[in-house]
Amino acid sequence: MMAYLIKNAQIVNEQNIFTADVLIDNGSIQRVDSNINVEKNHQLIDAKGQFLIPGAIDDQVHFREPGLTHKETIKTGSLAAVAGGITSFMEMPNTNPQTVTQELLEEKFAMAAKSSYANYSFKFGGTNNNLDEIKKINPKTTAGLKLFLGSSTGNMLVDDWQVLEDIFKHSPVIISTHCEDEDTIKRNTEIYKAKYGEDIPIKYHPKIRSEEACYLSSSRAVELAKQTDARLHVFHLSTAKETHLFDSDIPLDQKQVTSEVCIHHLWFSDEDYDEKGTHIKWNPAIKTAQDRDELLKALLDNRIDVLATDHAPHTLEEKSQVYTQAPSGGPLVQHALPALLEFYHQGKIRIEDIVQKFCHNPALLFDVDKRGFIREGYKADLVLLNTKKPWTISKDNLLYKCGWSPFEGTSFQSQIEKTFVNGELIYDNFKFNDIKNAERLEFDR
Template sequence: MTTLIINALVVNENTIQDLDVLIENGHIKKIGKDLQSTPADRVIDAEGKYLMPGVIDDQVHFREPGLTHKANIYTESRAAVAGGVTSFMEMPNTVPNTLTQELLADKYQIAANTSLANYSFFMGASNDNYEEVMKTNPAEVCGIKIFMGSSTGNMLVDAPEVLEKIFANAPCIIATHCEDEPTVRSRMEYFKEKYGNDVPYNIHALIRNEDACLISSTFASSLAHKHKTRLHILHISTGDEVVLFEPGIRQNGQILLADGSKKLVTSEACVHHLWFDAEDYHTLGNKIKCNPAIKQPHHKEAILQAVLDNRIDVIATDHAPHTMEEKNQHYWQAPSGLPLVQHTLNVMLELSKAGKISIERVVEKMSHAVADCFQIKDRGYIREGYAADLILVDTNADTLVEPANIYAKCGWSPFEGTNFGSRVTHTFVSGHLVFENGNFNEEKKGERLLFSR
């Protein structure tokens, strides 16, 4: 089926233009100002709406296999496309952990059968699977994930000789969770002894503090520079870490430094670290308990400034759902992580409405820069010949977050009760109109992401 989108405000490569876009055979066939007379099976008049490349979320936890009481690839990809996320990269701390090439292949097969969005999966590293990690195919796998802090599961990599070997020989980009484990453990024991079960509202930010993040991010950065390794540090949660990163420039499908050399160390900000702060623990408590922790208000301002300065390169979610029953446990037992993927674009467009970031920069950080950072093949831009991963957004319509319209399997959101001033009306995944005004067409599944490496 060919689809012609007319009268759209196309947000692409730092411009907004009134254009028409023709979709054919899953790709963008033509872009122009006068395509209205072009024959097409379906015509969508996008008058007054923004047409953007689909959001690429480089960090999600969709929980399959092994934790499917919380979520699975089908349910979470459904939530993703409803929010304008057309591609995701999923993490290896499922059950079993994705520590072999066989287990990695199993996840790809599940996604091929069930995912409504395009997909890729990180290969997990541990202290004893070096040989398996080295088998990772850089053209078909988004990257290697190293937990340099035991966020969840049993995937902490803390053996110095293993870290040195992986950084020295990694076949593709390394993505790290950076929190210093000794710091976190010592502070946890200190606060358990001090408060017992009568914990202060913001204890999570006190345990997983700025020092824990900075120590680990500094160490990871030093390894990357020592071995000339491409490193991507996930979910920056402090302004303290920003000094580790240099401003990047997108050019020829890569992120470079001002002198034209490759930017070895890139980084990511997540929407919850830009939206919430430690004062929100008063009202939301464990609902916003996540690792690394949401911290004091000045950090979210510093993180956003680093996004604007191109020190932080991309924006993602770290979508990590748990059931409400799990979250309602006492602080010491409640798991970390929150569901975010359905409203990630709404959050950033709300910040744009507040004058904090332009719509063009939102698209850059959530689509263009992600594609360049990971060197995704033919996605992330509105260009002729590229895959038609496209979304239409109405910034004159509201999205009220309430249980009835939450698609994540866990059924709740930290944004419940928020009325965002934007709405995703259409989502195309590889040319297939999978979501339209609240309705899903699940006849076609997403595609596996490929990489130009």
């Protein structure tokens, strides 16, 4: 394994920015200091003028393997993630078959061990009838439990309240939820289908998957967590109203209930549906510009704890169907960090806060062992950022298997220059070193 010495980097870590050198050897950060001497076995990288940050940890991706690999694979998704500065991911259980038994969970881990370029873990899926399997989850080797309280695939909608209460009482790991009230969505859908048939104009998507549907489900989940003393993490908030369910005045490690926002809910609004159409059809729906702005405000004042992508690709053919048939979701891992850096350039967020919410906090929230920070002895998952190197997203530089992005045609001011995974330089300015040294995430629980 190569030893690297990164010189003169602007290190962003634990709410500080400082100039220092970083020595990487044997997969770990050996030293963080000023003026580290270069040895013969060191591969020297001069990072003057660039930010060095910990690799991002994405707590919500859909890499579609097994069973849906025409959209994405663990290999293609992890390559795109590494190119986007994401060095670790937690993948969701709604694949085919769904990850709802311990045997199927281990099969996915075996797939990732062979093909992933980024560090990996998987969420176990809850259903109305697999509580015994949930109780078997090993907290040290599995990221957590995912519950669909709306908008599920297959049989993963958990809509039996007694079952849900039992799961909250007995889950050995943190519970992550997709919160949208299914009955509200069904009623709204029927109203618009009666008027438009199957081809409902996309602009009504946030009316169908409404603020009411989101808040009703999120508030119930938060209430249940408090009643059962469960550890709850609510995925992808999309409304200003929901943000007021969460505390901002206590440290992350003391929170029983936490929340997340995704990049698309911070970037787009309902004003973009006319141009982007079903390419920005997500569940939960992108809502108003006011919601978008309030979500950013909640992220900055710590009501929202974590940034994520909810990377969920579909083919263009699938996305081009009429409203009721077009699936929700889109590819994001390659462009999430560059998009966040646009907010930094616009003065909307400090780079220290991007690192806090996309690197540090996912590690803290999920108890990820020795990742998410630039600390001696930690795994060398590192990203060099050039914030003065504009580029434009086009089909020629996309890495998603689905072959499209809602950001196509967008120009970003910052590029990911280099990405290290466990001390190996995997990505270097649009070129890859074909080295698979990703590791299964471990959890200090």
